[in-house]
Amino acid sequence: MTEPLSAPQLKRRLGVFDSVMIGLGSMIGAGIFAALAPAAAAAGGALLFGLAVAAVIAYCNANSSARLAALYPQSGGTYAYGRERLGPFFGYLAGWGFVVGKTASCAAMALTVGAYAWPGYEHVIAVVAVAVITAVNYLGVQKSAWATRGIVFFVLAVLALVVLLCLTATDTGFDGPVLTRGYGVTGVLQAAGLLFFAFAGYARIATLGEEVRDPRRTISRAIPLALAVTLLVYLLVAVAVLTVLGPDRLAAATDPLAEAVAAVGFAGAEPVVRVAAVVAALGSLLSLILGVSRTTFAMARDGNLPRVLDAVHPRYSVPHRAELAVGTVVAVLAATADLRGVIGFSSFAVLVYYLIANASAWTLSAQLRPRLVAATGAAGCLILAAFLPPPSVVWGIAVLGIGVAVYWVRAVVSRSRG
Template structure:
């Protein structure tokens, strides 16, 4: 019988892990493409993304309290909907987020030293993988420092932008066009991933103390903090730059600092982005390794990866680290991971469908929450750029083929 994981994480630890994934490097870059899609309706897109996140978080929290195991929606899908649906959720999460790990590592390298981005990215993955081998509590301690610094940077830039007298009213008026429903949906789809980190709390369900209370509470707190910070950042960016300049910006928060006259904040923003990328990478590596552990226990991945020693799934963690380094060696993934967005939305669609099957005795949320969450996940997934949808469908087709072959061999 394989050794189980150790329950060492408190509510604060779980909140920090979720925040380190949510308040990642994405917030430093996601505002610009979202503004290009949604225009002056950026705040509406943010509100829609937050609504999707709330539905997904509520469904995930109720399921995680009932099934406090590693694996997140992979486990919930298997238990509530059947093997295939759980497998698809796990496959989409593991493949998509492995690519996201490579992208976060490259983001870190690009901010620190662009000419050495790839070696620095590989070094970051190796260092954080080694850190995770010492246990999740050690990793959570490092995440606290990273999250505190990133939040301080975001608040400082936002206050500087809001302090700009008058703002950029002319630019705002110039871009106050009717972007249509599709523009708002695409903007929400891009901004949604700023909230998606709360899944990391659920995937660590086997390592949280008193999971039936801690997981729902931690997810709610992390989501509320992230929403407050993102709303502050978005309002500040719109006030300082206006939708047009924000949409064209390559480094939105740095431009907010320049526009507000706080030039000294520009290098701080660069450091904040690098630190945020490290925090997101740390949380991603933890979450993926726990999903790999769960899939290996059910023989959907090699059973050797399910071995746990001293309460730490070291083989799964090393396997994930090796996979990310391999991707970094062969490809530049910063512009080639559109399918990751599609995969995460499918992951949460399965979570909502699973939550819909819960009974009142099992702690079912109000019916409208999983229904609305499922519909919005599917809608946002279909609203993504065509290339992202097609690459996502191709990745899932490969996953279904592998599942079918392995099922027949069994």
């Protein structure tokens, strides 16, 4: 769809390297410190197979997202793609799924900050973190590209240290095979759905369509590169932590990476790991609240959410009402929810988001290979969503159902008035 000549345009300043860094910052910060424990609880040592399944589905989703972003280099991600390719309802459903799923992701990141910063007081620290980040965003202070790079390099260096210490330790406290006590196909698929939460950051690259140079080339390269690096990092860290803790102890851990380095006798490295986890989670929380509030603002501006959220602060030039609304909801979740529960719910909503992305990509071409990738991604999203923990599925269906009901009520009211 051609934009009006008067429509404001964002400056295209990001290349492949910056786009990959943004994707790594979202993915690595969002999952590696939080998702391994619930995945181990679901699949035992077979969580590595779940990681492989999640990576395959993520690749298909990344491929579909890259093709759509190259064709529609505008902000909004699947909210825009679904509207263009499938119709307004599917665009709305994707946007609603993104907002509620990523709001849960915000709570998960806040709880990760609490788990690593002050074990036993996770909820208190999480609420404080949300309040601080919301205030920072409200004042219009955003993470720069250099800050993003710094966080990514620091976290990668600490993860490399964790892998080195764990895999070279002579006394790990667990002497069984890494792939012991798997819980069958159901457990593997559930672990894959939970670990998918950690891969979802590549959507951040696709939503930068208006801010990258040569979107067709840049996005199509940045998404697979960021995904490949993330998969390698996750695989190494998962093997290292499983080798030290074993699946049972990993499943019970709230701060597994810190516990792993302490278990091999490197207590001095434990504070470094905790700092890295807090920095990574805070960086992700900042980006996530920023992205959710902007999507909320855009949907309110389009009339898909209450118009009261469609407001820009006259001094700070930020969507302040949307930011306060998102921050309030995240704070409530962080104060009351369980980390593993919000990860499962977030995965469900984001899998629906990518189901719509793959369905949109299916319409782009009649060629076999692109359609096979889109179909595989769509089927994978449905399967992983269905095998998530039952409470996550029930809550996911309920919240998405509320969004659908609101959409159709608004449509009926609009027709009756028009």
